[in-house]
Amino acid sequence: MRQWIALSPLALALAGSLALAAGGSPFNDKGELLRPTDYRGWVFVTSGLGMNYGPSKPKAGDPPQFTNVFVNPQAYRGFMQSGVWPEGTVFILEVRKADQEVSVDNNGRTQGVAVALEASAKDSSRYPDGGWAYFSFDGKDGLRPSAAPLPRTASCYGCHSKNAAVEWTFTQFYPEQLAVAKAHGTVRKDYDPARKVASE
DSSP, rough: GGGGGGSSSHHHHHHHHHHHTTTOOSTTTTTTTOOOGGGGGSSEEEEEEEEOSSSOOOOTTTOOEEEEEEEEEHHHHHHHHHHSSTTTTTEEEEEEEEEEEOOOOOOOOEEEEEEEEEEEEOOOOTTTTSSEEEEEETTTTTTEEEEOOOOOOOTHHHHHHOOBBBBBBBBGGGGHHHHHHHTTOSSSSTTTTTTTOOOO
16 A cells, blocks of 8 residues: 555545455555545435534524435445444545525525535554544645544544444434344443433
8 A cells, every 4th residue: 555655635535445445444554544535425324414412502693514424335234234333344424514495495404515524433453442533534725635543532532432322333323223233232231312411
């Protein structure tokens, strides 16, 4: 994978997508997660509107945002057979504006432009303290072709490790996959569906 360092950012991202599709590593030599450019062809597992896990509330007048979650197909197939997200699982979280009264719609909200792109990945050899890491591809000049894991002090680690239904994943928001986890008995014993996040 060292030859990717000399490639353009676009070629780097495309190479990352091809490697993941072929079952290869989604990481570069620096340990950064390569941004998949084909994630919208992955398995779509859920969409949320205006979701907020922490105690803070959106500012008055701020419209809610849509969050779309995709997972790589190999991981999806493995989970549906076992109720466990296998090593090499990569989730993409795509955040989009929620537009209102678009075209002939008089009331609802539809998805607008993308405003953020985040990810989580399972690799227990890289992240022995839980197996998962979280990433943001957002940059000042657009999306970056790769991203280093967020520091372990980031709030997402504590939130996912305490409140996720399956391992460190919010499978509770994926209706079909939560049913599979329940059937396989892989929902965490300490998962409480009524628990709210008191602090970040």
